[in-house]
Amino acid sequence: MDAEISKTEQGLRLGEAYFLTEDVPRLARELLGKVLVTFLGGERTAVMITETEAYEGPVDRASHAYGHRRTRRTGTMYLPGGCAYVYLCYGMHHLFNVVSAPAGVPHAVLIRAGEPLEGLSLMLKRRKMDKIEKRLTAGPGSLSRALGITTALDAEKLGGPKIWIEDRGIRFPDKEIAAGPRIGVDYAGEHALWPYRFYLKKSKWVSKR
DNA sequence: AACATGATAAACT
DNA sequence: GTTTATCATGTTC
Numbered sequence: 372m373d374a375e376i377s378k379t380e381q382g383l384r385l386g387e388a389y390f391l392t393e394d395v396p397r398l399a400r401e402l403l404g405k406v407l408v409t410f411l412g413g414e415r416t417a418v419m420i421t422e423t424e425a426y427e428g429p430v431d432r433a434s435h436a437y438g439h440r441r442t443r444r445t446g447t448m449y450l451p452g453g454c455a456y457v458y459l460c461y462g463m464h465h466l467f468n469v470v471s472a473p474a475g476v477p478h479a480v481l482i483r484a485g486e487p488l489e490g491l492s493l494m495l496k497r498r499k500m501d502k503i504e505k506r507l508t509a510g511p512g513s514l515s516r517a518l519g520i521t522t523a524l525d526a527e528k529l530g531g532p533k534i535w536i537e538d539r540g541i542r543f544p545d546k547e548i549a550a551g552p553r554i555g556v557d558y559a560g561e562h563a564l565w566p567y568r569f570y571l572k573k574s575k576w577v578s579k580r
Numbered sequence: 581a582a583c584a585t586g587a588t589a590a591a592c593t
Numbered sequence: 594g595t596t597t598a599t600c601a602t603g604t605t606c
Contacts, residue, residue, distance in 0.1 A: 424584075433584070444605065462602030464585050481584060512585050555584050578585095 382406055382537030387530065390452030395471050395478040399425035400569045402469070402480060403548060404541035406488065409518045409534045414493050416518050418485025418508055419541065422570040422577045424553045426468070428477035431567075433559035436477035447526045448477035455534060457515070457525040464512030465521045469529065469536070483554070483568075484509040486576040487517070494518070510578040547572055554579060 385405070392398050400423070408417040428436040428448060435445045435458075447456045448470055456468040456479050468479040485508050487494055494517040498507055508514045515521070520534070529535050550566040557563055570577045 426584075435584080442605070458584090459602090459604060461583060461585050462604070464602095466584065468584085483584090506586085510586065553584070558583085 382539030384531065385453075385529070385536045385538055387451065387453035387528075390469060390471050390529070391473050392452070393472045393476055393478065395427050395480060396425040396567055396569075398469075398471055399423040399480045399567065400548065400550070402482070402536070403569055403571055404543055406537040406539050406541075407482060407485060407518065407534075408489075408537060409520060410531070411519045411533060414490060416490030416494055417488045418514065418518065418576075419488055420482055420485050420536075421574045422482075422484035422509075422568070424481040424483060424569070425567040426479045426481060427567070428472075428479070431559075431565075432562040433553060433556035433565075434477070434479070436479075439477070441477075445477065448479050449475055450526060452478075453529050455520075455524050455527045455529060457520060457522050459522055460512065465515045466511045467515045467518075467520045467524075481511060482514065483511045484570070484576055484578050485514055486574060505575055509576050543571060 402420050402423050405420050406417055426434040428434050429439050436448050450470055451474040452471045454470045456470050457465055460466045468481045471478040487508050498517050508517045549570055549572050551568050552564050553568045
């Protein structure tokens with residue numbers, strides 16, 4: 372079931388205040404249905420967010436900022452909510468997170484998947500694919516590649532002009548949303564079991580069922 | 581040495 | 594179609 376959104380429709384850009392909450396699991400759930408837009412090199416691409424994960428900084432063993440760890444990489448998460456945290460994973464994947472909470476509280480939401488809405492041909496080109504299929508934008512590394520997001524955007528504010536998030540009024544009832552353990556964080560012990568991953572049950576644009 | 585992954589191939593059902 | 598194994602890749606600590 373594809374979201375019905377015209378190519379030219381615009382939504383309300385979420386401002387910094389939206390991202391200042393410390394309730395990062397709630398924010399992760401709220402971001403489902405929001406529209407992530409990049410405008411790079413004069414070209415625009417957009418997806419509707421379908422899968423997210425919350426990382427609760429200091430108290431979360433799965434977070435890079437567990438125990439207030441502060442390094443060159445994690446410093447970005449201590450910025451005020453509303454900017455991008457982009458880092459390189461496994462040497463080749465640029466993973467995009469939304470920094471959350473006020474300055475000094477290193478919470479973040481990993482955006483794991485989305486439904487393609489705009490700039491489909493450019494997304495295909497960036498992914499070196501020739502037809503639209505799930506793997507275009509399902510999975511955090513694939514999503515970033517399709518949207519042109521790299522570590523060059525680390526610490527970039529989500530107010531535009533390069534990258535922002537819109538509310539186009541798309542809403543989902545709780546019964547259409549699944550919550551479960553996060554992916555690929557087994558090293559975090561029992562914290563890996565926290566139900567901090569959220570996704571749309573009915574969407575095909577999700578990395579794993 | 582570890583790491584918030586993805587592509588591919590081979591061996592299943 | 595699905596599961597499973599393997600590996601590419603480079604920054605961080």
